[in-house]
Amino acid sequence: xxxxxxxxxxxxxYAGWQTQKTGIGVQQRVEEAVxxxxxxxxxxxxxxxxxxxxxxxxxxxxxxxxxxxxxxPASKLALAINAHLPANIRVMAAxxxxxxxxxxxxxxxxxxxxxxxxxxxxxxxxxxxxWHVARPLDLAAxxxxxxxxxxxxxxxxxxxxxxxxxxxxxxxxxxxxxxxAGPLLTFIIExxxxxxxxxxxxxxxxxxxxxxxxxxxxxxxILRRKDRRAAGMTAPAHGLVLWKVxx
Numbered sequence: 001x002x003x004x005x006x007x008x009x010x011x012x013x014y015a016g017w018q019t020q021k022t023g024i025g026v027q028q029r030v031e032e033a034v035x036x037x038x039x040x041x042x043x044x045x046x047x048x049x050x051x052x053x054x055x056x057x058x059x060x061x062x063x064x065x066x067x068x069x070x071x072x073p074a075s076k077l078a079l080a081i082n083a084h085l086p087a088n089i090r091v092m093a094a095x096x097x098x099x100x101x102x103x104x105x106x107x108x109x110x111x112x113x114x115x116x117x118x119x120x121x122x123x124x125x126x127x128x129x130x131w132h133v134a135r136p137l138d139l140a141a142x143x144x145x146x147x148x149x150x151x152x153x154x155x156x157x158x159x160x161x162x163x164x165x166x167x168x169x170x171x172x173x174x175x176x177x178x179x180x181a182g183p184l185l186t187f188i189i190e191x192x193x194x195x196x197x198x199x200x201x202x203x204x205x206x207x208x209x210x211x212x213x214x215x216x217x218x219x220x221x222i223l224r225r226k227d228r229r230a231a232g233m234t235a236p237a238h239g240l241v242l243w244k245v246x247x
Contacts, residue, residue: 001069003077004097005030005046007061010088012128012238017052017061026052026089030063033084038067049103049245050110053197055237057129060092060111060244064103109174109246111190114203115239119183130184131203131239137185137210142178145209148219149176149189149202156226158202159195160234169195169226176202188243197234205232 007030015023019031031046049062072080078094085091115130117123122132156169175190187203205222208214214222214232222230 001067002097002099003065004095005063005065005091006093008059008090008092011055011057015054017048029089033081036084037080040068047103049107050242052242053237056240058242061242062103062245064101106247107245109192111244112199113241113243114187116185117183118185128238131236139180141216142206142210144216145206145219146176146178149173153223154226155195155198157222157231158198160197162196200235201231203235208232
C-alpha cells in the first residue's frame with residue numbers, strides 16, 4: 001500500500017531532510033517511526049519531494065511511503081506515526097495514493113517562503129525561524145529587484161556550487177513577491193524547481209538591494225553573467241521554509 005504524507009518540521013536540530021552518513025536527517029526519524037509501527041516494513045521506503053539543507057524548515061514537505069497492507073485508516077496512520085516522532089517533526093496529513101505516485105517526480109512546482117525580521121532588536125520568538133537584519137531595508141527597491149526573477153531563466157549566478165556538474169541550471173520562477181507585516185518580511189518564491197541554495201541566494205541578493213548595495217536593474221546583468229560571485233550573499237538557512245509542493 002502506498003501513502004502520500006505531508007510533513008512539517010523545525011529543521012534547526014537536523015542535518016537536512018535526507019538521511020545522512022553523518023548527522024540526523026528528518027527522513028531517518030520518520031522512517032524509524034514507521035518501523036516501530038510496521039516492523040516488517042523495509043527500511044528506506046520513504047521518498048521525499050525535495051531535499052532541504054541543514055537548518056531549513058518545512059510546512060509542506062511531501063513524501064510517499066510504501067507499507068504492508070493494513071486496515072488502519074489514513075487519518076489514524078498520521079496519528080500513529082506522530083506518536084513515535086519527536087515534537088519538532090509532524091505528519092500533518094496522510095492519504096492513500098495510486099501505486100505509481102512518486103512524490104519527487106510527479107511534483108509540478110514548489111513554493112518556498114523566507115522570513116526576515118527587519119528591526120534593530122530581534123524578536124526572540126523568531127530566533128530560529130527568521131533572519132535578523134537590523135539595518136533598515138528599502139522595500140520598494142527590493143520589490144523592483146524581485147521583478148527581474150520570474151520567468152524561465154538561467155539561475156546559475158544564484159546557486160551555490162555543487163561537487164558535480166548540473167545538467168541544466170535553467171529554471172522557471174512563477175512568483176517572487178515580498179510582503180511586509182510590521183518588521184516581518186516574507187519572501188514568497190515559487191517555481192518548477194530550484195538549484196542548490198538558490199532561494200537563499202535570491203533572498204540574500206534582494207536584501208542587499210534593500211540595503212542599497214545592489215541596484216535593482218543590476219539583476220539582469222547578474223543573471224546574464226552566470227557567475228555566483230556576481231550576485232549577493234547567501235541568506236542563512238534558518239529563515240527558509242518549504243511551504244508547499246504542487247502536483
